Amino acid sequence: MMLEREIVVVGAGPAGLSAALEAARTGARVLLVDENSKPGGQLFKQIHKFFGSKDHQAGVRGIDIGTQLLKDAEDLDIEVWLDAEVCGIFNQSDVWIVRNREHTVNVRAKRIILATGAVENAVNFPGWTLPGVMGAGAAQTMINLHRVLPGERFLMIGSGNVGVIVSYQLLQAGGDVKAVVEAAPRLGGYGVHTAKVRRAGVPFYTSHTVLEARGTDHVESATIVQLDESWKPIAGTEKDLDVDTICIAAGLTPLVELAFAAGCAPVYSPLLGGMVPLHDRSMRTSIPSIYIAGDISGVEEASTAMEEGRMAGLCAAHSLGYVDEDTYTYGFAAAEGRMLALRSGMFGQKRRDAKAAIIAYNEG
Amino acid sequence: MRRIVEHPVLGALPESEMVRIIVDGEELWARKGEMIAAALMASGKQYFRKTIKVHEPRGIYCGIGRCTDCVMTVNGIPNVRTCITAVEEGMVIQTQMGYGAWNTQEGQ
Amino acid sequence: MGIEIHEDLGLKITGAPSLEQLHESVCYQLPPEDRRALGAVIECIEGIPCNPCETSCPQGAIIVGNEITNLPVVDLDKCTGCGICVAACPGLAIYLKKYLFKEDLAYIAFPFEYVPLPTEGQTIDMVDRMGSVVCQGTVLRVVKIKKNDRTAVIHVSYPNECYEQVVNMKRLPAV
Numbered sequence: 001m002m003l004e005r006e007i008v009v010v011g012a013g014p015a016g017l018s019a020a021l022e023a024a025r026t027g028a029r030v031l032l033v034d035e036n037s038k039p040g041g042q043l044f045k046q047i048h049k050f051f052g053s054k055d056h057q058a059g060v061r062g063i064d065i066g067t068q069l070l071k072d073a074e075d076l077d078i079e080v081w082l083d084a085e086v087c088g089i090f091n092q093s094d095v096w097i098v099r100n101r102e103h104t105v106n107v108r109a110k111r112i113i114l115a116t117g118a119v120e121n122a123v124n125f126p127g128w129t130l131p132g133v134m135g136a137g138a139a140q141t142m143i144n145l146h147r148v149l150p151g152e153r154f155l156m157i158g159s160g161n162v163g164v165i166v167s168y169q170l171l172q173a174g175g176d177v178k179a180v181v182e183a184a185p186r187l188g189g190y191g192v193h194t195a196k197v198r199r200a201g202v203p204f205y206t207s208h209t210v211l212e213a214r215g216t217d218h219v220e221s222a223t224i225v226q227l228d229e230s231w232k233p234i235a236g237t238e239k240d241l242d243v244d245t246i247c248i249a250a251g252l253t254p255l256v257e258l259a260f261a262a263g264c265a266p267v268y269s270p271l272l273g274g275m276v277p278l279h280d281r282s283m284r285t286s287i288p289s290i291y292i293a294g295d296i297s298g299v300e301e302a303s304t305a306m307e308e309g310r311m312a313g314l315c316a317a318h319s320l321g322y323v324d325e326d327t328y329t330y331g332f333a334a335a336e337g338r339m340l341a342l343r344s345g346m347f348g349q350k351r352r353d354a355k356a357a358i359i360a361y362n363e364g
Numbered sequence: 365m366r367r368i369v370e371h372p373v374l375g376a377l378p379e380s381e382m383v384r385i386i387v388d389g390e391e392l393w394a395r396k397g398e399m400i401a402a403a404l405m406a407s408g409k410q411y412f413r414k415t416i417k418v419h420e421p422r423g424i425y426c427g428i429g430r431c432t433d434c435v436m437t438v439n440g441i442p443n444v445r446t447c448i449t450a451v452e453e454g455m456v457i458q459t460q461m462g463y464g465a466w467n468t469q470e471g472q
Numbered sequence: 473m474g475i476e477i478h479e480d481l482g483l484k485i486t487g488a489p490s491l492e493q494l495h496e497s498v499c500y501q502l503p504p505e506d507r508r509a510l511g512a513v514i515e516c517i518e519g520i521p522c523n524p525c526e527t528s529c530p531q532g533a534i535i536v537g538n539e540i541t542n543l544p545v546v547d548l549d550k551c552t553g554c555g556i557c558v559a560a561c562p563g564l565a566i567y568l569k570k571y572l573f574k575e576d577l578a579y580i581a582f583p584f585e586y587v588p589l590p591t592e593g594q595t596i597d598m599v600d601r602m603g604s605v606v607c608q609g610t611v612l613r614v615v616k617i618k619k620n621d622r623t624a625v626i627h628v629s630y631p632n633e634c635y636e637q638v639v640n641m642k643r644l645p646a647v
Contacts, residue, residue, distance in 0.1 A: 036429070036448070047373045049562035049621070051522040053540050059524040059562055061373070061621065119430055131411040131423025138427025141447075146402035147368045147377055150424070164487075172586060173368050174646055186484040191518045192563030198487035199640050201603030203477065206485050217410040217421045345519040345541035370647070372585045373622050 001105065005031040005079075007316050008095050008109035010086045010258065013041020014302045015294025016115035017069040018309030019316070023113075024076045026317040031107065032073070033084040033097060039073075040066045041117055042137065043302055045144040047172075048165060055338050056303050063144075065302075089262035092287050111289050111316040114259050115309060118252035118273060118295035123157060126212040128246075132219030136166040136249035143173040151245025155222050156180040157210055161301070163249030164189040167197050170247075178241050181208040181224050183231065190347065210246065211238060219244050252299045259296065263287055267361055271354040272298030278362045281336070282315035283308055286362075291316050298358070300351055304342050311335040365405045383453040400446035400457060401427075401434050412436050412446060416462030437464045479602050488601035489517055491636070499543040502636055505571040510553025510579060512546050515639075516565040519543060528560035558583050559620035571635050578632035579612075582640050584624045588647050589614050597642035598630050605642055607634045 009020045012034035020032040038044075046062025057065050073080065081099060088096040095107045120135035127133070132151055136158065142150045154175050156167045159182035167177050180197065185207050187194050198204065211223040211233060226237035253273050260266060264277040265286035276298050277285045284291050293312040294305035314335065318328045343352035369377045380395040387404065394403035401424050404412065411421030412434055425433035429448035438444040439456050442464025446457075483489045494500040494515060503511030512534070514525065519541040526536040526544060533550035534557060536542050557566050564583040573579035580598075590596050590611045597605040609630035616624045630638055 037450075049524075049623075051520060051562050053521070053523050054527060058522060059528070059560055059621075063373075120426060122425075129420060129422065131421050134423070134425050134427060138424055138447075141427040142402065142405065142424075143368060144374065146399055147371070147374065148402045148406045149366050149368055150405055151365060159487075171643070172372055180487075187487060190520055190563070191483045191489060192516055192520075192565045194483070194487035195489065195515065195601065196564055199599055199601055199603050200643060201599070202487075204485070204487040205477075218423070341540060342521055344521050344539070347518075348521060348541070370587045372587045372624075 002094070003105060003107045005029060005107050005109050006320060007031070007111045007113065007313075008033065008107055009113045009115060009313075010095070011041065011115035011117060011294070011296075012036075012039035012080065012082075013115060013117050013294060013305065014043045014066070014069070015117070015296075015305035015309035015312075016041070016113070017073060018306040019113045019115060019291075019293050019313035020078050021069065021072050021076060022310045022313030023317040023322075024073075024078050026314070026322040028317040028320055028322045029079075031079045031081065031109075033081045033086060035083070035085040037083050039070060039080065039082065043069075045137075045140045046302060047144050047169060050303055052303050052342055056307075056342060062302060086258060089258055089290070092262065092289050109289075110320060111291065112262075113291045113293060113309075113312045113316055114277075114296055115292070115294045115305075115312075116255040116258060116296045118254045118299050120248070120252055121250045123210075123248050123250045125210050127214055127219070127222075130213055130215050130219045131217065132215065132244055133213055133246045133248070136162050136247040139245070139247045140166045140169060143169060143175075149173050149175055151219075151243075152176060153178055153243045153245065155210065155224070155241055155243040155246045156249060157246065158182065158188070158249030158251070159194065159204060159206075160188040160249060160251065161190060161193060162252075163247075164193040164197055166247060166249060167202060168193065168200075171197070171200050171202070177202045178243050179203050179205055179224065181205045181210060183207070183209045183227060209233070213246055219246055222246055252295060254296045254299060256296060259285065259290070259292060262290060264290060267358055269298055269354050269358055271350060272300070272358075276358065279358065280362050281359055282332070283312040284315060298351070298355065301342075304339060304351075307335060307339045307342065311339070365408050367406045383451055383455075385451050385455045385457060387457045388459055394451040397450050400436070400438065400444075400449050400451055400455075403451050404446065404457070411459070413460035414462070419461075435464075436460045440466070442466060479600075483517070486602065489515055493517060497543065498545055501546060501548065503548060503569055503571070505635075507548070507570065508572070509551070510555070510568040510570045510581065511548050512551050512553070512557055512566055513569050514544050514546060514561075514566050516544060516561070516563055522562065524560045524562060525557045525566060528556050530554065530556065555581050555615070555625055558625050559623040564623070567639065569635070571632050573629050573632075576632050577629040578635045578638075579627070579629055580609075580638060581625050581627045584626050584641065585622065586643050588644050589616070589624055590626060590641065590644060596628065596644070598628065598634070598638045599640055599642050600637045601639050603642075606637050607631050609638070609641065
């Protein structure tokens with residue numbers, strides 16, 4: 001059966017929720033779908049206070065931002081389908097959805113906003129398939145969502161913000177983080193994040209990587225090793241660690257399958273995680289009826305995901321005639337301003353440049 | 365591997381209705397609505413399945429239902445992603461060997 | 473483990489800012505030894521977009537400015553040592569300090585987001601930026617108020633010979 005909706009938002013994480021709310025506020029009729037049984041994406045695992053300014057809800061914990069977004073969605077009476085997997089997009093408008101893993105629904109949408117997020121990268125090494133080796137996000141899910149500590153003694157691989165924030169959260173959950181290793185010669189995450197972990201007594205090892213994990217039914221120990229300038233292990237620098245869990249925080253890759261299956265043109269952005277859909281300043285892809293927001297457009301953070309969601313929601317609604325020109329111009333400028341503020345400083349500037357390159361390529 | 369009873373941000377673990385599940389023939393009490401993987405890890409289960417040829421142990425990897433490393437046979441149905449499937453009263457869960465088999469007789 | 477990583481190697485190697493890096497930064501100012509009131513000390517030395525320290529201060533004693541990537545600067549003349557910024561900072565990078573608490577004891581009030589919390593009167597181990605125990609302290613107050621959104625602020629007296637070194641406490645073992 002074919003239903004009709006004005007705007008279908010795929011993914012109810014911070015980007016999708018923000019897009020749905022922004023569009024719904026203009027009066028557009030929004031259908032928000034998510035494959036999970038609970039909305040929020042990765043937001044409900046972020047128990048730390050966010051950065052930014054008041055505009056970005058700085059100082060508020062991710063979990064509380066998430067709760068507020070859900071409440072706003074409820075207040076606006078947005079139609080939400082959970083346990084709803086989008087399996088394909090045809091003719092640039094027809095969204096094939098399987099509900100409750102049981103029955104198919106086809107929805108013809110005037111506009112589609114894809115906010116499907118990203119997936120953690122894997123790093124393989126001998127023993128990496130042992131139970132106890134998991135993504136840093138998996139450990140974060142277990143401790144903050146399911147309230148189960150997945151081990152007792154942890155090795156964290158990767159010192160980007162995900163690695164150091166999850167290390168901190170593992171300590172908060174009662175875990176013993178034995179070490180954080182970083183293959184590069186310098187740590188990647190924010191200094192304030194690494195400082196919290198360091199003053200809790202957790203050592204950081206730059207120019208180090210994991211050599212192997214050992215164990216019978218589960219991880220029982222691991223060996224880390226120092227790397228030379230060519231990223232090769234230096235013989236004699238191996239160190240054994242008494243750990244039962246190894247968390248891998250080696251970056252994320254945008255989940256772009258739906259966009260490319262729909263026919264969106266791709267562009268390669270190494271800094272932002274790989275192949276992403278080409279888009280313009282309004283987050284519209286090469287297909288005029290399809291927009292993107294959040295990590296699918298390039299891996300950044302929850303704060304930028306929400307801003308991109310608001311931009312996509314505003315622009316999609318405007319393209320359907322729901323927003324007058326003055327409101328649109330003001331809203332567009334405000335959204336860009338908020339995004340620019342987040343993409344500033346020694347960490348943010350690189351992401352700003354990478355985003356600008358995508359938009360320039362699109363225009364070129 | 366244990367439940368987090370006290371947490372500085374999330375607070376105390378709230379009381380929960382418990383459900384009875386059977387794991388490899390043994391009774392286990394789990395919190396109603398929690399994910400199978402969480403219940404099993406809280407009980408100390410080391411691995412969830414073994415691979416078909418070399419019988420290597422596997423547990424969770426991505427934790428959000430994308431990688432299928434955590435699959436087990438649940439109520440006779442193989443390849444159920446335990447990290448995103450909630451426990452239910454009377455659920456029969458088996459460590460899966462290889463691909464598992466669609467065999468409701470064996471499952472119960 | 474055997475590998476010695478010296479704190480002088482700095483923030484991007486050890487994870488903690490070195491004293492040299494802090495002294496070079498515009499934001500870090502250790503309150504002078506003769507100051508009577510507590511003073512806010514900020515150890516946020518990278519330009520990230522963030523300004524709750526500025527917006528939370530009721531005295532306007534912390535300045536970030538329009539470019540929220542600017543490093544925060546504390547005006548110690550305006551700072552009353554109220555401690556609101558200590559809990560407001562999302563990076564937990566601010567604490568209050570005073571050299572002259574009483575006798576040969578200094579005073580620190582730092583953010584803490586772990587359980588169990590210490591109790592008033594308890595003797596605890598105090599750590600430096602590398603997490604090494606440098607001395608012991610006495611807990612004077614444990615502040616956990618709703619406004620601080622689950623960030624406890626612990627007030628401790630400790631030997632003033634460790635005035636600059638100490639930044640936090642060693643976490644207590646689980647109950």
